[in-house]
Amino acid sequence: MNILAFESSCDETAAAVVADGRVIRSNVIASSVDVHALYGGVVPELASRAHVEAIAPVASRALADAGLALSDIDAVAVTYAPGLIGAVLVGVNFAKSVALAANKPLVPVHHVRGHIAANYLTHPDLTPPFLCLCVSGGTTAIVHVKDYTEMEVLGSTRDDAVGECFDKVARVLGLPYPGGKYLDELAQTGCDTAYPLPGAHVHDAPMDLSFSGLKTAVINLVHNAQQKGADLSLPDLAASFSKAVSDALIPRVLHAAAETGCRQIAVAGGVAANSRIRADLETACGAAGLRLFLPSLPLCGDNAAMIGAQGYFELLAGHTADASLNAYATRDLAQG
Numbered sequence: 001m002n003i004l005a006f007e008s009s010c011d012e013t014a015a016a017v018v019a020d021g022r023v024i025r026s027n028v029i030a031s032s033v034d035v036h037a038l039y040g041g042v043v044p045e046l047a048s049r050a051h052v053e054a055i056a057p058v059a060s061r062a063l064a065d066a067g068l069a070l071s072d073i074d075a076v077a078v079t080y081a082p083g084l085i086g087a088v089l090v091g092v093n094f095a096k097s098v099a100l101a102a103n104k105p106l107v108p109v110h111h112v113r114g115h116i117a118a119n120y121l122t123h124p125d126l127t128p129p130f131l132c133l134c135v136s137g138g139t140t141a142i143v144h145v146k147d148y149t150e151m152e153v154l155g156s157t158r159d160d161a162v163g164e165c166f167d168k169v170a171r172v173l174g175l176p177y178p179g180g181k182y183l184d185e186l187a188q189t190g191c192d193t194a195y196p197l198p199g200a201h202v203h204d205a206p207m208d209l210s211f212s213g214l215k216t217a218v219i220n221l222v223h224n225a226q227q228k229g230a231d232l233s234l235p236d237l238a239a240s241f242s243k244a245v246s247d248a249l250i251p252r253v254l255h256a257a258a259e260t261g262c263r264q265i266a267v268a269g270g271v272a273a274n275s276r277i278r279a280d281l282e283t284a285c286g287a288a289g290l291r292l293f294l295p296s297l298p299l300c301g302d303n304a305a306m307i308g309a310q311g312y313f314e315l316l317a318g319h320t321a322d323a324s325l326n327a328y329a330t331r332d333l334a335q336g
């Protein structure tokens with residue numbers, strides 16, 4: 001079954017064709033990140049305008065790359081939540097029109113469920129149940145994936161998402177936007193014990209996290225050094241920060257595994273590309289006898305192939321929508 005999928009929740013306009021939830025037949029992404037980099041963050045109105053311009057050509061390219069016509073498509077899937085509302089609306093309205101024109105089912109997909117499904121594309125043998133550490137620009141959560149469309153959030157951040165924290169710390173270190181990957185590169189040459197930083201502990205909630213204290217600690221350290229004219233090693237600070245994030249995430253994943261009895265661990269979202277988190281998870285899961293599934297690097301960030309993968313399973317579960325489908329800025333992952 002071929003699904004034509006769309007993703008437009010932030011600054012990537014993406015379309016893809018995915019077969020049976022597991023095989024990518026095409027995967028096209030047009031990013032407006034260069035425009036937002038001028039402002040140090042995503043400007044929602046500019047993102048929406050870029051989606052309007054890009055979505056039709058991106059859709060045509062996705063069909064052409066797959067060697068298919070619209071009539072060969074079995075369903076149309078689209079991210080309908082969460083995200084920048086104007087941006088999500090562009091994808092939802094375009095997908096509705098395509099589904100109507102092609103007379104095919106319309107499948108709404110939760111963006112974070114899509115990130116989780118990127119693992120089905122990388123690992124054909126991964127089947128639920130498993131735990132998924134979801135780490136992106138907008139989400140930080142440990143999710144129990146009980147079945148393809150049945151999920152429970154076991155713990156999440158109480159304030160900043162981990163990607164947001166990476167980007168703000170990168171900005172204060174003078175790195176370009178979006179800074180996560182630049183900070184990751186810088187950290188690889190630094191000493192991770194040079195700057196002791198606070199953890200992300202939340203009292204009485206062993207699977208929840210709080211990153212605002214860690215972020216503020218780094219920002220204060222940099223500002224204090226600037227005021228005193230003291231030298232800071234940026235690679236050491238990047239490495240110490242990356243270690244603090246990883247040290248916050250990994251024990252919570254292990255705790256969730258012990259609580260649920262899950263022996264399979266997956267990771268999802270843009271921050272799943274982080275080399276420190278990937279390496280530490282490999283070590284920790286190896287030591288605990290847990291099987292680790294990491295999405296391939298190109299599928300960590302926003303893309304439509306992951307929406308096509310999850311769309312397939314949502315369709316099998318009968319989760320379709322009609323032309324009244326709306327876009328939502330926030331939506332509970334467990335609700336779908």
Ligand code: KG4
Nearest residue numbers: 136137138163180184270271273274301302
């Ligand atoms: O999943 P994503 O593309 O968009 C959302 O759905 O939020 O995630 C984007 C986030 C940004 O904060 C970006 O800086 C971060 O993922 N990111 C990284 C790395 N690559 C991307 N953070 C840390 N290390 C990386 N290598």
